[in-house]
Amino acid sequence: MSILISKYRIELLLFLIIAISFGLKFHRLEFPQSYYFDEVYFAFTAQEMAKGNKSAWQVPEVDAPKDLAYEWTHPPLGKEISSLGILIFGDNTFGWRFFQAFFGVLATLFIFLLGRNLFNDRVGLIAALLYTFESFIFVLSRITMVDIFMANFVLLGSLFVVKYAKSQKTIFLLLTGAFCGASMSIKWSGVYIAEFLAGVSFFLIYYFEVYSSDSEGSSYVRAFLKIFPRMILAFVIIPIVIYLATYIPFFYFGNSIGDFIGLQQQMFGYHGGVTEDHPYQSQWWMWPILLKTVYLHFENFGEQHAHIYALGNPFLWWTGCLFFLAAVVQVIRRESPALIFVVVSVLAYWLPWALSPRKVTFLYHFLPALLFILLIIAYFLDSIWKKSKYGKLIVVLYIMIAIGVFIYFYPIVSGVPISPDSVDGYFWIQSWR
Numbered sequence: 260m261s262i263l264i265s266k267y268r269i270e271l272l273l274f275l276i277i278a279i280s281f282g283l284k285f286h287r288l289e290f291p292q293s294y295y296f297d298e299v300y301f302a303f304t305a306q307e308m309a310k311g312n313k314s315a316w317q318v319p320e321v322d323a324p325k326d327l328a329y330e331w332t333h334p335p336l337g338k339e340i341s342s343l344g345i346l347i348f349g350d351n352t353f354g355w356r357f358f359q360a361f362f363g364v365l366a367t368l369f370i371f372l373l374g375r376n377l378f379n380d381r382v383g384l385i386a387a388l389l390y391t392f393e394s395f396i397f398v399l400s401r402i403t404m405v406d407i408f409m410a411n412f413v414l415l416g417s418l419f420v421v422k423y424a425k426s427q428k429t430i431f432l433l434l435t436g437a438f439c440g441a442s443m444s445i446k447w448s449g450v451y452i453a454e455f456l457a458g459v460s461f462f463l464i465y466y467f468e469v470y471s472s473d474s475e476g477s478s479y480v481r482a483f484l485k486i487f488p489r490m491i492l493a494f495v496i497i498p499i500v501i502y503l504a505t506y507i508p509f510f511y512f513g514n515s516i517g518d519f520i521g522l523q524q525q526m527f528g529y530h531g532g533v534t535e536d537h538p539y540q541s542q543w544w545m546w547p548i549l550l551k552t553v554y555l556h557f558e559n560f561g562e563q564h565a566h567i568y569a570l571g572n573p574f575l576w577w578t579g580c581l582f583f584l585a586a587v588v589q590v591i592r593r594e595s596p597a598l599i600f601v602v603v604s605v606l607a608y609w610l611p612w613a614l615s616p617r618k619v620t621f622l623y624h625f626l627p628a629l630l631f632i633l634l635i636i637a638y639f640l641d642s643i644w645k646k647s648k649y650g651k652l653i654v655v656l657y658i659m660i661a662i663g664v665f666i667y668f669y670p671i672v673s674g675v676p677i678s679p680d681s682v683d684g685y686f687w688i689q690s691w692r
Contacts, residue, residue, distance in 0.1 A: 284360040290674055291674060332526055341356075367390055377421055379641065381641045409448075409627065412441045413452050432489060549573055562678065574661050575633070601631050667685075
């Protein structure tokens with residue numbers, strides 16, 4: 260038995276982390292037992308999709324019941340996934356949120372695989388553990404919104420581009436493009452993922468075709484001729500096919516190509532035209548330092564109140580900023596391709612929001628970049644672990660604090676009823692209110 264445990268230690272630890280992640284994300288998933296925050300758009304539209312109501316696929320002018328609205332401002336894949344949960348588990352809050360929680364658990368595995376392929380098993384395990392106890396990810400895994408789906412797709416796209424870098428197998432390049440297409444079919448901001456991973460892929464193919472070639476001169480021309488078909492297939496044709504495939508029900512219910520084009524134009528106009536202030540909006544530069552939360556839900560239970568805030572684990576976010584700066588310094592000082600990829604991923608998924616045509620933005624737009632912040636933290640904790648026995652103690656202490664902070668904030672990220680007097684203790688920063 261001890262030999263088996265020693266042999267499969269990594270697998271057993273990963274299984275334990277995934278089991279904890281599963282328990283956290285599915286416990287009381289049915290609460291609140293009503294729509295909250297953007298579920299009035301996403302859950303309602305998923306319900307109508309599950310019913311086969313063609314109105315869920317019409318252009319934006321279609322009316323909805325009072326206090327509800329059809330969600331048409333984003334591509335349909337996320338709502339289609341949610342509707343599948345309704346078809347399987349019924350039209351109830353558990354059914355609405357099942358696949359968000361399920362994908363929230365799946366990403367525990369995917370971030371482990373990405374960390375392992377970039378660095379080593381320990382980095383993957385630490386990243387998976389930090390992911391499990393990250394409060395913001397926890398919240399987005401338990402609400403009928405679509406951001407957690409994109410988190411999975413960015414992890415998978417990144418994983419396969421790393422696998423392509425190691426093996427030069429075209430199948431991994433095509434899978435990268437497929438998950439870029441899936442990301443864009445969740446939200447148009449998935450284009451940031453596609454642009455970045457396409458750029459990384461272009462560099463890799465160019466390097467393999469030119470710098471790994473013994474020939475000179477005309478090898479540059481030949482390289483571009485080889486690059487072009489693969490790039491077009493992986494990052495143009497496959498994503499377009501996937502994007503269009505998510506609209507099959509749209510066409511099935513009688514909409515035309517003209518309706519499709521008109522809807523895309525209205526979607527673009529909506530995001531570029533949103534200017535009305537929202538009490539929980541935040542600017543891109545505020546996200547890494549967690550200056551603003553999103554208040555999602557309040558429910559009165561008499562002497563106790565339930566709250567749900569989209570609030571990150573402040574210990575992970577604030578120390579993550581320091582680790583990120585340390586990673587930038589390390590990248591400048593010495594070549595480390597894997598660390599470069601992770602650092603640039605943070606920038607690629609964060610900084611474009613500074614130039615985004617959408618002026619009203621929220622903390623959840625930072626989610627893809629946050630995943631790579633966690634990988635950076637895991638990378639440095641692994642480095643500390645290797646140095647000495649005190650390094651191991653420091654890493655264990657860091658993880659225990661991270662878990663402790665998650666537990667501390669658990670009531671206001673999960674909706675556990677608490678006394679009104681105790682709420683103030685959670686607002687470490689006034690702007691969190």
